Amino acid sequence: MGRAHMKYLANGEVEGAELAAVCESFPPNLERARKSLPDRVACFSEPEAMFKSGTIDAILIATPHYFHPELAIAGFEHGLHVLTEKPAGVYTKQVRLMNEAAAKSGKVFGIMYNLRLLGLYKKLKDLVDTGELGEIRRTSWIITDWYRKQSYYDSGAWRGTWAGEGGGVLLNQDPHQLDLWQWTIGMMPKRVRAFCAFGKHRNIEVEDAVTAYVEYENGATGVFVTTTGEAPGTNRYEVAGDRGKVVIEDGKLVFWRLRIPEPQFNRENRPGDPEAWKIEIPVKEGSSDHMPITQNWVDAILHGIPLIAPGEEGIKGLTLSNAMYLSTWLNDWVELPIDEDLYYEKLQEMIDKSKRGESH
Template identity: 30%
Template sequence: MQKTRVAVIGCGVIGPLHAECYKNNEDVEITWMCDLIPERAQALAEKYEVHKWTSDPAEVFSARDVDSVSICTDHGSHSQLFASALEHGKDAICEKPLAHNVKSLDAMLAAAKRFPERVCGGVFQHRFDPIYVELRGLLASDILGCLLNASASLRCLRTGAYYKSAQWRGTWEHEGGSVLINQAIHYIDQLLWQAGPAEKITAAIRNVAHKGIIETEDSAAAIVEFENGAVGTIEATSASNINWLSRLSFFGTEGGIEITNDKLSFVEMKDKSLELSIRERLEAAVAPKPAAVGKKYYGTGHGAQLADFIEAVRTRREPGVTLESAAETARAILAIYESARS
């Protein structure tokens, strides 16, 4: 079978990680690199020995030697690029969040409906981390009894220099928010994937320490009421002096589990033999070696997720993270902003 021909659109921070994952996939040939900033497209093309590069995504969409595209651009451009890809007969996977507002999100879902033969996906690479896959299996078997609390938090530091590094960052128009929709989204996605769906979310957002730097929020808190009856919280800030501290916690009538920075940090169960087996299972679920590109807290899931997506393209099946499922998390985050505004 011929290799799947892929284009990477957006060659900034995350585009190179997609390229690296595709390079390591023997079923893939990267045929195009694309970025509005031509030097970025050219540099990444040269690094990965890709012969074609452009600053115009329309050129990629009309190219015959592209089967599938990775959309790695700023939030505000995802929806239009995604719809154009599908209209031109390409399969597409889009970085998180799918969209920065409800209108754009609906347009993406409508495009996918118009072209049901296309394979579409959204990046949530942590859904491929062995520890979270294992945890999902455990929680699905009601191992904690009746779920009472399920919560997620992220504390990280994004400086003024980070927000100034690209014009779209820290703006409602192009990013659609900040710490929630960009950084904490990974753990909100895990919270919903593990314990969701959510029935109701109420929230408050603030710009505490980044006034004059961003117009969006640097800190947020939300109360989540889950359909299964549990209640929980989401807390996030990008203004702490902590590089990256993520926490997910699940507490039920039989015990509780906490994951800190993607590793088991707490387990206590009424049944001690069960506690031991949960500890062993979650400690054994070790992530593979990280890719040579990208930050440590991106985790190692991109390789697995993009491999899954390519297999889906090749076999015409649904990918592990469908567009609808990625959209649920985007919709929850947009609901948090709406709740905070009202």
């Protein structure tokens, strides 16, 4: 992703932004960047040197997950605006420190949640926010079309390890869905019970199959099912309220709209079942490209435009994945907000057992 961001910035595709410098710790990659970029773009092998150089006003972080918070914090401390790739980090304790540093700095902080730009999810959020669905009663997301072969995990010693990645399908493939799950309905669960299977389908340390059940403060419930070992996979998101149900699948948003809200129908003891209209709601497709998020971040810096994906919100989706891991490790329910110190302790235990990768 770093190369992709570098390319569109170097081509001047983001209005108001200029690629001033790149930082790459792997010498062959740095040399490749140096040869492909204009002479005006400075090249660094160490972040601290780049931060102190005076050549930049902002940074876009595209590194392994563990480094996102520490680089962001360093950037804020040097008076730089920050945009980070997802996920926000590996554990919420680290990300909370990053959010505190962002608030203290007063700089613009964004996260690369580019799927918030898709019309399907924007429309669902609008239906929820405007009350069209009524009070949320149930959510369900089956996201199993992340098929990954063993060769994918074998492509790097850090892949599929606690020390190298800090997690599996939840941390690498699902950050967008975990963000959209809470963003579209506007609420987080109050408690989580999850069952993560570690190395169920592939020879890896981390989870490759998950089934999670959540409960919300208003009594609603939710289910999240995901895996990298299923083919063919499914991507189906349902949100049910007391005024109907929305299903997002195969690029379509279908709204089963009740003519009479279910509580009213029940209260009035009407005959039969509630009448529902099946409506395929047209949505503007939107773009899932990364560049528009970068453009929005630059516009926020230069013109005060509201961020589509504020960096501080990255902790929400990460809280969900951390809660799912912790619930599995403890074989019990986990209340939100989670015990961040306990989670970090359990994660370190997994890292200590890690056979491959690099410890952090």
